[in-house]
Amino acid sequence: MQITILTYSPEKGVEHFEALKDLKECTSAKISWVDLQSDDPDEIKAIASHFRLHELAVEDCLTPGHFPKLEDFGSYLFMIFRAIKASPEVEQIWRSRLQADPQVTEELLGDEDHEEVFTRKVAVFLSDKFIITFRRRDVPWLDAVTRQVRQYPERTIAQGTDVVGHRVLDVLFDRFARGVGFFENLIDEMELQAIADQDQFDVRQVMSLKKDLASLRQLMREQRGVVARLGSDADFIHEKQRRYYRDIDDHALSIIKTIDKEIDGLLGLRDTYFAMANVRLGDTMRILAVITTLAAPLNIVVGLYGMNFEAIPLLHSPHGFWLVCVTMIVLVGLMLAFFRRKQWL
Template identity: 25%
Template sequence: MITYINNKAHEFNDLEQAFSEDPDTKEMFWLNISNPTANDFKFLKNKFNFHHLTIEDCMHKAKRSKINDYNDYHFLIISTTDNNVSNAFSYNNIYIYISLNYIITIHYGENKSIKKIINDINNGLSIVSNGSDFVLYNILDDAIDQLFIVTDKVEEKINFLEEESMNNPVQSTLNNIMKIKKTVIKLRRVVSPLREVLNTLLRHDDIITEKYRVYFTDIYDHALRIYDLIESDHEMVTSCLELYSSQLSNSMNKVMKVLTIITTIMMPLTIITGIYGMNFQDMPELHYKYGYFITIFIMFFISFCEIIYFNKKKWL
């Protein structure tokens, strides 16, 4: 699907149709391409003379955020998230060609950031007419907002896992901790290069006009904050894993303590039964009328005394 946006959004099935109906590329426009085909890339390369390496990045779905400078345009890869960490954190990229006269975005599947901006334009907001850098700002701003949502959800899940590690250190808790740890690591891999891209953008006067520089500075500050939150989440996950291991060890120690106490209580009883289980002929107690009851009483009395002693020592 091709979305050609100037004063308002227009939908087209292919690029040739979009430019045949509005062939003037000197006026500022935004071209959004969802799920591009090989013919779309061929058209872009011929019409705008885009470098073949950038085309390859788009076709091969390069994942790391970056920015490349060329003579007449700049090429960016921006990572956006689906703000869903219920099962597995995932993200998709927006591939952006930008110059003073146009901005071209390419993505695969539905992208929430792009969809939101198009809806805003359809609702009457003036975005494209304010320049390509303002469109780029809106894309980046929404991408950063989505990252804030993800980090909040991650932090909530980590807090829940901390309670689970404290109260119920079972195998499923460990599995969930490892899943959220992978999510945090993946988030850091997304945000770290995005932070570098924003830092580079702030030094490009040919992309960002002075009017909107403060907007990009604000986004960069948000990216730094997100990165700090992710680092904090990583430390929290590590602490959660240590807490799980500690609680598991404590649980095991409690079990061993109970077993040790039981063994200690049974030890003198075993000695008594072992002595009277020997097959000697001359054992006077064997023929005593109440010998069995006296022995049982002594065994219970010894066990009771041991329990009182353990309780006094606070071993129970």
């Protein structure tokens, strides 16, 4: 378990605690932020009991693989977001999947992210007095945000929970954009491989990546819907802060457009691969047709001299065999010259 409790009051400023027993400090504080990383249901239930969180929201926190959502429980908002993993981890997962190594992939994913293999769930509770962030697995950038809030309290937590919430979501979407950028580099690699070594290129990789990107796009659309509500009519978001949430909405739209562009690139790569395969097939068929055409007159000559007749020209001549061979070579040469003149070869 890892818990960070930040409390703010005008008299004491920001105070920092790191134990569940310190939740009582939130009672007297003007604003509190509790950040919990744990897979122990009892710990999230202890926080839920202190802040009187609804049991259905707690159940959603503990359920793996939940998609983004926003629910208004009257005294607070409950939200679920999906945070993309760091780019090196995303790359490692993707490479292991290409190599069909389920053991490595299982170790990387743990038991949470089977449905969305590149993301981790982050649950957020938001009211005027508190903000709670919860995740079962490590999300390193959240620790960085807590440090930033401790370092600059007057610009963050002192301004309200909606300011802290904006900072959390702003970094979440920024990291999401970086993670999606990895796939752009991967598509470039695939294009180079398809051109350089078509025999080793596996078009199934393209379709697998397209499926992953389509899942991320749908996920981002859901998250954008949540942010759009925060920027328009959601409770506990002050009017002056809504414009900042709308800015995140714009960022989400740009991420969706980036994913759309990457999917279009994959479809173009797939079409290019099949076009190149058709060209190679056409080349092969043309060569086979030429071979068949060249063999036709030779078969005629051989067939004629294989007939059971006594009166066949040059049949008993000592030079007959060689003359026939020269004739066949000349025929092949003339036909090749004709094919080249017609640019069939």
